[in-house]
Amino acid sequence: MIAALVFLVAFAVPIVNPGLPRGLRATLMTVQDVVWAIFLVDYVYRVLVAPKKWEFVRKHPIDLAAVALPALRPLRLVAALSFVHQVAGEKLRGHVAMYVAVATILVVTISSLAVLNAERGEPGASIETWQDALWWSFVTVTTVGYGDYAPVTAEGRLFAVGLMLCGIALLGIVTASLASWLIERIAEPDPAKQPATAADVTALTEQVRELRAEVLALRGGQGT
Structure with missing residues (x-):
């Protein structure tokens, strides 16, 4: 790493x-x-x-x-990103929000550098500074696509396709995580309305048995 x-x-x-x-x-x-x-x-x-x-x-x-x-x-x-994912991915597994944040920062940074390296100085290129490339990466990864900056070289467009796919994947993870959280909150049982379980029935039966034994014992004492 x-x-x-x-x-x-x-x-x-x-x-x-x-x-x-x-x-x-x-x-x-x-x-x-x-x-x-x-x-x-x-x-x-x-x-x-x-x-x-x-x-x-x-x-x-x-x-x-x-x-x-x-x-x-x-x-x-890409290999560097793979190395970072091997280490950081295991550490952040289970922490979806942190994982998505780190992945987004890495993907946007790497994409902006790669597309700037491919586009700078090319005929008709609109991405000439890192600020332009960084803005383009943010717009692309969020699937907004204003169109004010766009790659013109084959290499730049190849990176754009990869960034679009990463953006869809990241948005899918965020959406799935939010939906899972909402479902868990909606399906969370209310203790007051939770039905009795087998353990509850068994415990109640044992209490009734003990009460019955105590009643019988009291009746026996009164008869003597």
Whole structure:
């Protein structure tokens, strides 16, 4: 997870600030390559220890693409997101609100960086700054779609499709969680109106038996 966050910073800084000195830019590119190598080693290790190796490869196509196609650097962001999800996802499982918040922040940030990297300087491009890209990501992930900013390159549109799918998934999680909460509140039983259970009937029967024994004992005492 630390390596993924380091990669995100090394990837983001040159995109947000394109006027960096050449030496610093080269250093950040080297950091990206080192972290990508860590991703590659991790993927190979997971394949080797997997009981069913081909099934593991088949179920993790994004990880495979991220390490097998180093020329497509934006795909490394997907690998970084996968690393963060592996760690943070387990910690936040069961905390739907926190999970959705973290996932939304990561998806919006990564998408804005990726689309800005693809769009900046292209003919007819309207997304030229990170502020524009961030606004576009928020509008797209919420499925609002004002249309004031839109990608014009094939790579940018590919990221837009991925962001739209993520937005639908996140909104679906929020809607399902809210519906589940409402159903639980509506179906929550009222203790005053809750029907008697088998345990309640058994306890009441035992009390009646004890009362009957006490009555019989009192009658016997009065007869003597």
